[in-house]
Amino acid sequence: MSTLSDRPKTALLVVDVQNGVxxxxxxxxxxxxxxxxxxQRARKEDVPVVWVQHSDDGLAxxxxxxxxxxxxxxxxxxxxxxxxxxxxxxxxxxxxxxDELAVGRLVVVGAQTDACIRSTLHGAFAxxxxxxxxxxxxxxxxxxxxxxxPPEQVIAHTNLYWxxxxxxxxTAGTVATKDVDFAAS
Numbered sequence: 001m002s003t004l005s006d007r008p009k010t011a012l013l014v015v016d017v018q019n020g021v022x023x024x025x026x027x028x029x030x031x032x033x034x035x036x037x038x039x040q041r042a043r044k045e046d047v048p049v050v051w052v053q054h055s056d057d058g059l060a061x062x063x064x065x066x067x068x069x070x071x072x073x074x075x076x077x078x079x080x081x082x083x084x085x086x087x088x089x090x091x092x093x094x095x096x097x098x099d100e101l102a103v104g105r106l107v108v109v110g111a112q113t114d115a116c117i118r119s120t121l122h123g124a125f126a127x128x129x130x131x132x133x134x135x136x137x138x139x140x141x142x143x144x145x146x147x148x149x150p151p152e153q154v155i156a157h158t159n160l161y162w163x164x165x166x167x168x169x170x171t172a173g174t175v176a177t178k179d180v181d182f183a184a185s
Contacts (some may be wrong), residue, residue: 002035002104002130003104003128003169004074004104005105005114007098007102008105009102010106010107011048011049012038012039012047012106012107012109012182013037013050013088013107013108013110014035014051014056014110014111015108015111015117016052016110017032017110018054018065018069019065019067019069020064020109021059021065024141025111025112025140026139026142026151028154029036031136032069033071033109035096035110035134036111037177038107038109038137038177039072048185049074049075049078049154050078050079050081050097050103051068051074051078052079052080052083052110052120053066053082053143054066054083054084054116055084055118056084061082062087064088076125079097079101080098081093081094085119086119086120087119088116089120089124090119090123103132104128105131107180107182108120108121110138111139111140112139112140113114113139113140113184114148114154116142117138121133121172125165126166128169130172132171132172132173132175132180133162133173134174135159135175136177137177138155138158139151139155159174160174
């Protein structure tokens, strides 16, 4: 149960599934397909879908790399949060959008696992949200040339790490796409 007692709803938070972000991502097509499945299920269950789109010096707003991947179709009536930092809450309208939607629980998917996904999960959790990571619906690129573990290990470690998060009055954890229950509290 979220510490945000006046926010009983759940939202699907789709983070940075943009052409330039996932172009070289580990198991890109499978992850995007899982995200698309969750988007369609959320819509059928009348669960808000909130999109997050990153821009910075290397990902110019309006460029093809900046655009959401063509397999996904954000609707005009679904909130789109533009961000410039890893944490989707930092210097954005995300908090006010979630407040307006009465959302206290987030189901998080997207990219990159070891950057914006981790930052956003922690940002949500620290702000009192319940935060569930969909274990097979997030990805990252190969950063081994810079000393990082291979992508599959980054993803596995993040799933392990997030499944053990605890804090007073909040829940965290991981779940596979097939087991996502938007109605769970």
